[in-house]
Amino acid sequence: MGHMTEILNEIFLIFFAAKATGWVFQKLKQPAVIGELVAGILIGPYAFGWLKLPANGFAEVLAELGVIFLLFSVGLDTQIGSLKSVGKTAVMVGVSGIVLPFVLGSGLVYLIGRPTPEALFVGAALVATSVGVTARVLSDVGLLKTTEARVIMGAAVIDDILAMILLVIVSGAVKGSISLTQIGAITVMALGFVIFVATVGTRIARAGAPVIENFETTHEPFVLSVLLCLGLAALAGVIGLAAIIGAFLAGMVVAETSEHWDVEMRFLSLKEFLVPFFFVVMGARTDWRVFLNAEILGLAAGVFLLAVLGKLIGCGWASRKMGFRSASFIAVGMVPRGEVGIIVASLGLACGALPADMYSVIVMMAILTTVAAPPVLERIPIRRVPEGV
Amino acid sequence: MGHMTEILNEIFLIFFAAKATGWVFQKLKQPAVIGELVAGILIGPYAFGWLKLPANGFAEVLAELGVIFLLFSVGLDTQIGSLKSVGKTAVMVGVSGIVLPFVLGSGLVYLIGRPTPEALFVGAALVATSVGVTARVLSDVGLLKTTEARVIMGAAVIDDILAMILLVIVSGAVKGSISLTQIGAITVMALGFVIFVATVGTRIARAGAPVIENFETTHEPFVLSVLLCLGLAALAGVIGLAAIIGAFLAGMVVAETSEHWDVEMRFLSLKEFLVPFFFVVMGARTDWRVFLNAEILGLAAGVFLLAVLGKLIGCGWASRKMGFRSASFIAVGMVPRGEVGIIVASLGLACGALPADMYSVIVMMAILTTVAAPPVLERIPIRRVPEGV
Numbered sequence: 001m002g003h004m005t006e007i008l009n010e011i012f013l014i015f016f017a018a019k020a021t022g023w024v025f026q027k028l029k030q031p032a033v034i035g036e037l038v039a040g041i042l043i044g045p046y047a048f049g050w051l052k053l054p055a056n057g058f059a060e061v062l063a064e065l066g067v068i069f070l071l072f073s074v075g076l077d078t079q080i081g082s083l084k085s086v087g088k089t090a091v092m093v094g095v096s097g098i099v100l101p102f103v104l105g106s107g108l109v110y111l112i113g114r115p116t117p118e119a120l121f122v123g124a125a126l127v128a129t130s131v132g133v134t135a136r137v138l139s140d141v142g143l144l145k146t147t148e149a150r151v152i153m154g155a156a157v158i159d160d161i162l163a164m165i166l167l168v169i170v171s172g173a174v175k176g177s178i179s180l181t182q183i184g185a186i187t188v189m190a191l192g193f194v195i196f197v198a199t200v201g202t203r204i205a206r207a208g209a210p211v212i213e214n215f216e217t218t219h220e221p222f223v224l225s226v227l228l229c230l231g232l233a234a235l236a237g238v239i240g241l242a243a244i245i246g247a248f249l250a251g252m253v254v255a256e257t258s259e260h261w262d263v264e265m266r267f268l269s270l271k272e273f274l275v276p277f278f279f280v281v282m283g284a285r286t287d288w289r290v291f292l293n294a295e296i297l298g299l300a301a302g303v304f305l306l307a308v309l310g311k312l313i314g315c316g317w318a319s320r321k322m323g324f325r326s327a328s329f330i331a332v333g334m335v336p337r338g339e340v341g342i343i344v345a346s347l348g349l350a351c352g353a354l355p356a357d358m359y360s361v362i363v364m365m366a367i368l369t370t371v372a373a374p375p376v377l378e379r380i381p382i383r384r385v386p387e388g389v
Numbered sequence: 390m391g392h393m394t395e396i397l398n399e400i401f402l403i404f405f406a407a408k409a410t411g412w413v414f415q416k417l418k419q420p421a422v423i424g425e426l427v428a429g430i431l432i433g434p435y436a437f438g439w440l441k442l443p444a445n446g447f448a449e450v451l452a453e454l455g456v457i458f459l460l461f462s463v464g465l466d467t468q469i470g471s472l473k474s475v476g477k478t479a480v481m482v483g484v485s486g487i488v489l490p491f492v493l494g495s496g497l498v499y500l501i502g503r504p505t506p507e508a509l510f511v512g513a514a515l516v517a518t519s520v521g522v523t524a525r526v527l528s529d530v531g532l533l534k535t536t537e538a539r540v541i542m543g544a545a546v547i548d549d550i551l552a553m554i555l556l557v558i559v560s561g562a563v564k565g566s567i568s569l570t571q572i573g574a575i576t577v578m579a580l581g582f583v584i585f586v587a588t589v590g591t592r593i594a595r596a597g598a599p600v601i602e603n604f605e606t607t608h609e610p611f612v613l614s615v616l617l618c619l620g621l622a623a624l625a626g627v628i629g630l631a632a633i634i635g636a637f638l639a640g641m642v643v644a645e646t647s648e649h650w651d652v653e654m655r656f657l658s659l660k661e662f663l664v665p666f667f668f669v670v671m672g673a674r675t676d677w678r679v680f681l682n683a684e685i686l687g688l689a690a691g692v693f694l695l696a697v698l699g700k701l702i703g704c705g706w707a708s709r710k711m712g713f714r715s716a717s718f719i720a721v722g723m724v725p726r727g728e729v730g731i732i733v734a735s736l737g738l739a740c741g742a743l744p745a746d747m748y749s750v751i752v753m754m755a756i757l758t759t760v761a762a763p764p765v766l767e768r769i770p771i772r773r774v775p776e777g778v
Contacts, residue, residue: 004453004739005626011454012619019612058450064393065400223408226662230401237394269658273615350393 007058013050014059017043018276029140029374031133033338034367036276040283051284063281064243066274067343071244072229073267074340075251076260077131078157090151092318094158097334101126101310102166108302109358117174118358121348124170125362126307128163130338130370131156137374138333148326148382151319152333163340164245167347171242174353197232197249202256221259222266228253242347282342282363285349290357291364300361307365308372311335329380335373341366396447402439403448406432407665418529418763420522422727423756425665429672440673452670453632455663456732460633461618462656463729464640465649466520467546479540481707483547486723490515490699491555497691498747506563507747510737513559514751515696517552519727519759520545526763527722537715537771540708541722552729553634556736560631563742586621586638591645610648611655617642631736671731671752674738679746680753689750696754697761700724718769724762730755 017039025035043050054060106123138144229250236246254260290296316331345362348354406428414424432439443449495512523545527533618639625635643649679685705720734751737743
């Protein structure tokens, strides 16, 4: 059997396992992404062992492309203009939902004697609410049009932006662990890149869109978006940032053009094919056996608890003026972490800041918060907006 | 700079070069695919040398996925039912357009003293008309609705099927070069697989489509199509066939379902992203320097001439009853080779049957036939069908 045949068999195995398990989880009313992670844990080296990693490098490359296109589409959902409309409450919910989990998470890890970089990465992995999971749940229970839902979605978008900035700072701090000056320099450069693309880039996009529309050739906006996404991802890598930050910014830039719906539609198939490789690879790297150790199991429980409490207290406090029920609803709606937490953890694993056991703890936290929040959310009675409004 | 950053840079380089050159070629009224091949030649190791091959294997994996999805979509355009309607002329044009180029091409290579496997692969690379290029040209000049165009499209579809069967036989003959019995056994098994999927598979698809429609989850037909495509491609590889044959058959199976338009639409983005990797890698493997050798240049001219004459005489003769102008139009319309010729050549290169110089000759033949035919086609005066008919 040739080399390419083996690779094709593994590509089929990964995609089949992801979609089959994802389908089962969807039938169990769980997000498909959790199914894909579980598929990775199952076929990975620590369970059935059908998928060996690194798999000639190809699975990692497809996974990297998948997460780049995933973060591009998260950026595509992040329109700067829409942040203005959600108001002060959403900003406060977003910000205090970042601060408390970060402080609690990194505090715990630091207190049990782990190194500072590890504590910083755990904190960063605990901050970002999964926009995708939350939107799906709110839509499933028919509450997407309530004020509470708009606050949650607005806060989740602010969350994403702050999480990316935090990731830049944490990565910079971990890399430049030599001097405070270097940390400062890296952070300033990184923030400069982020702010430049997010402000000037989006303005160029808005001004340039009519020019692009005259390009005539079909699929031009899609191709240009892929180019911008890959280009900024590569550039981010070159200047020492995570590639996903470039992809996220590229998405924010395209979000300002009039073609962003069309681009989003056409990215769907790319994501549908490539994103499962990311979650399966992330699942395969998760060593479930670390939880047989009582100490790690306790740590996982602690991280999970702080991840939940951080959002509940932080976001509930920030929205307290809306009343107890609404504040509870918003706070629970902000709990699911999903993809961004796992992405941050995978970067920590890749740069050596997170050891394998802590990586597995974060993946477990992401799975549990994502699975636990929706059933609770459905049971909080808030005023429903009548259909068709 | 990390390993993944380097890979991302090369992915961006390949995609950017492909799209930029493709765009220039489209402005010159040439098919984008030729531009992508030229991009590969330019950035490849024999010219500027920016792209090294093998590129950690990732470019080859993306190229393989690209050609698999490309052949899937060629299969998707191959509806068995539509062959019945184009009639006897199309079948005759298709068949004699296969036989003559194969005999002429392999004959020439055999006569100049090259080994039999090489002769067989050159013959096989000369047979298949590029449906995509032809359809685009016919549509550009507003002649897609003429009888001549329907004959060309029908014949090109028959061409594709026969080319795949021929590829199975040639690969079998080259591999099992030990005994005639083995050649026979491989051929029978391969043909059995092709015929089984093409007949029973398409019937199952037609019967099973209503069941699949009840799966509820979004994008289900697309995901199932990707699974079938990757699955049959991997299976083809396991039983010793080219993966693209499995992908082509998967496309034929999905073509029989009521969802084939939807699936085709959703495959567009995947193809748009992955197919350029195939043509850039194929271009990068083309050593233009072989044409500095007068002997190889003569050989290239001979292969090009026979590729053109084979189709002109074979297809012109088969359609002679339609009158000189129509027969000329059909014959010229069948000349462009494009992707399938290059795919066959790449398989010959991979299995060692084609040496690098002959591979470059085939790529040149595919480029020249694709570039030369359309301007001639536009100048043959056939009766236009009035607009809106």
